[in-house]
Amino acid sequence: MQTGEAISRRELKQLMKxxxxxxxxxxxxxxVVLGGTGSLIWAAGRxxxxxxxxxxxxxxxxxxxxxxxxxxxxxxxFRSRWLCRLLARVCGFLLIIPPLFFRYxxxxxxxxxxxxxxDPELIELPASLWxxxxxxxxxxxxxxxxxxxxxxxxxxxxPVEKRFIPRVEQGAIVRESRLMIAGYLAVAAAMAGFQWxxxxxxxxxxxxxxxxxxxxxxxxxxxGRPQVADIATNTRCNLVSAPWxxxxxxxxxxxxxxxxxxxxxxxLPALHARLRAHLYVETKGYLxxxxxxxxxxxxxxxxxxxxxxx
Amino acid sequence: MxxxxxxxxxxxxxxxxxxPVTLGKRRLAVYDAAxxxxxxxxxxxxxxxxxxxxxxxxxxxxxxxxxxxxxxxxGRPLGAPVTRPIxxxxxxxxxxxxxxxL
Numbered sequence: 355m356q357t358g359e360a361i362s363r364r365e366l367k368q369l370m371k372x373x374x375x376x377x378x379x380x381x382x383x384x385x386v387v388l389g390g391t392g393s394l395i396w397a398a399g400r401x402x403x404x405x406x407x408x409x410x411x412x413x414x415x416x417x418x419x420x421x422x423x424x425x426x427x428x429x430x431x432f433r434s435r436w437l438c439r440l441l442a443r444v445c446g447f448l449l450i451i452p453p454l455f456f457r458y459x460x461x462x463x464x465x466x467x468x469x470x471x472x473d474p475e476l477i478e479l480p481a482s483l484w485x486x487x488x489x490x491x492x493x494x495x496x497x498x499x500x501x502x503x504x505x506x507x508x509x510x511x512x513p514v515e516k517r518f519i520p521r522v523e524q525g526a527i528v529r530e531s532r533l534m535i536a537g538y539l540a541v542a543a544a545m546a547g548f549q550w551x552x553x554x555x556x557x558x559x560x561x562x563x564x565x566x567x568x569x570x571x572x573x574x575x576x577x578g579r580p581q582v583a584d585i586a587t588n589t590r591c592n593l594v595s596a597p598w599x600x601x602x603x604x605x606x607x608x609x610x611x612x613x614x615x616x617x618x619x620x621x622l623p624a625l626h627a628r629l630r631a632h633l634y635v636e637t638k639g640y641l642x643x644x645x646x647x648x649x650x651x652x653x654x655x656x657x658x659x660x661x662x663x664x
Numbered sequence: 665m666x667x668x669x670x671x672x673x674x675x676x677x678x679x680x681x682x683x684p685v686t687l688g689k690r691r692l693a694v695y696d697a698a699x700x701x702x703x704x705x706x707x708x709x710x711x712x713x714x715x716x717x718x719x720x721x722x723x724x725x726x727x728x729x730x731x732x733x734x735x736x737x738x739g740r741p742l743g744a745p746v747t748r749p750i751x752x753x754x755x756x757x758x759x760x761x762x763x764x765x766l
Binding site for chain 1: 681710711717718719721724726728729730731733742743744745747
């Protein structure tokens, strides 16, 4: 799709306009919601029947900090770039997603969206229902995140990482990993020194409980779409309800975001209105996307079984 | 020795934004900033995207592809993923026309 077919250059430029106000308002509302779910954890006390659901709810909100980090990585959440940098670092620390590393990795994701062997963020279509559930558990994700952080802290970068991180920045990536680990060790020392259990109940356990929801959301962006260099087909726009749009900073309009990553989150609904006829739109939202993914997983399994019988 | 070369009419510039201009084989970006006219090469030093399609704010041009930024006054990169500066050219306005020295 050529830009001019769907939207004029002038219109696109209008939509790119940045402002601090929408981001700060969204951030304030976000803080209220996070404070609310945190209060539920406090009110639950140590009753596991109340505590676990409260931590799950808090976790679902927390893991969506990724949406803010992602938006800040594109420098589009706020007009002030220092605010984007600051919040990308805060979110990255809370979510164990090194912000500078993510920035470079994400650039290649945009360049080679959903292209096997080239897109470093590509999530393959699960080979079976078991693989699908294993991915959604987020355990492979955490293993990869933590192992990657530790490895880079020792100064070792994989050939893929060396491809998307310029040589002059590789030292900064290693320093970033070391600084983050130092930060986590400082938190651990404070917890041990002051018998402080707050991070366990308000941070670590909610993250573990909530991350499967983020995995569920992330799968809907590209998994099951054609693995070709065409934004019109390789990415979904998921139409979801207002609470999900709020949590995701409108990143459910993912195809629109890939079409024009400079357009800030608050202008994505307007961009969607202009582009919806030219992009792949999943009208049934995240559940519709997963129905499509599971359909493909089952179809691939059936084809495999028929192939092995023949 | 370089001479000043006529580039574009000021009236043809996108007000407060960046305008693409081709000069021979060169693709240039002409910026209508609050304090004057600036000219740089048009293609990003990172991914090769056309900066003229990017977001321009103050003295900062942002690449539309990966949101790498440059200061248009001296071409210096302002953060990941761009690490190499973009070439800038002296520019002036004479009789309503932007001139550039290559």
